[in-house]
Amino acid sequence: MMKKSIRTRLLGIRNSLSAEEIHSKSRVIARRLFGIPTFRETRTVMFYVSYGSEVDTHQMLKEALRKGLRVAVPLTQRESKRLLSVLIQEPDRDLFPGFKEIPEPDLKRSVELRPTELDLVIVPGVAFDPIGNRLGMGKAYYDDFLKSIRPSAVKIGLAFECQIVEKIPPAYHDVAMDKIITEKRVIDCTLNKPDSKFRSVDQIKKQQYS
Numbered sequence: 001m002m003k004k005s006i007r008t009r010l011l012g013i014r015n016s017l018s019a020e021e022i023h024s025k026s027r028v029i030a031r032r033l034f035g036i037p038t039f040r041e042t043r044t045v046m047f048y049v050s051y052g053s054e055v056d057t058h059q060m061l062k063e064a065l066r067k068g069l070r071v072a073v074p075l076t077q078r079e080s081k082r083l084l085s086v087l088i089q090e091p092d093r094d095l096f097p098g099f100k101e102i103p104e105p106d107l108k109r110s111v112e113l114r115p116t117e118l119d120l121v122i123v124p125g126v127a128f129d130p131i132g133n134r135l136g137m138g139k140a141y142y143d144d145f146l147k148s149i150r151p152s153a154v155k156i157g158l159a160f161e162c163q164i165v166e167k168i169p170p171a172y173h174d175v176a177m178d179k180i181i182t183e184k185r186v187i188d189c190t191l192n193k194p195d196s197k198f199r200s201v202d203q204i205k206k207q208q209y210s
Contacts, residue, residue, distance in 0.1 A: 036186060047072075084107070123158070128159050128162070
């Protein structure tokens with residue numbers, strides 16, 4: 001019940017953002033993402049394709065392709081309840097309205113990528129906490145997919161600052177993020193674990209990188 005209440009509350013907050021706020025904050029998040037060493041060292045990345053009030057990734061997809069990266073996006077297999085990672089080359093050409101009108105690739109026109117080929121996965125979420133726990137829409141598609149990538153692959157959640165909460169109760173199947181990027185900061189979740197030096201909420205809130 002706690003997760004459901006957090007999800008309802010945070011979706012309401014995120015959905016209250018104006019189109020201009022989403023656009024401007026997403027541009028700042030994109031600059032932060034492309035500026036971190038993890039991204040500069042990446043050769044193959046999977047982005048979620050944003051819809052609604054999510055952090056907008058459409059320009060990020062195009063920028064990553066311009067930089068010469070191999071870019072994949074998820075394709076939801078609803079029958080088997082799993083995600084596939086599918087390479088794209090031109091988002092405007094390769095993406096089509098899918099389930100709930102979310103843009104998805106057509107597997108008949110694209111190439112599926114093995115999850116172990118990914119260096120970096122960009123993950124959506126309704127809410128995140130500073131140690132990397134993520135609250136999605138409750139279907140566990142991403143959690144199941146993230147268990148199939150290499151241990152060395154980096155998992156980064158994108159969120160607006162209003163989506164960061166003090167604590168999300170994790171379930172046994174949940175997969176935590178390595179980093180979370182908002183318009184205000186880059187949170188290195190590995191530094192915020194209980195055995196790290198960042199022990200208090202105040203210390204965690206101060207963690208910010210330009």
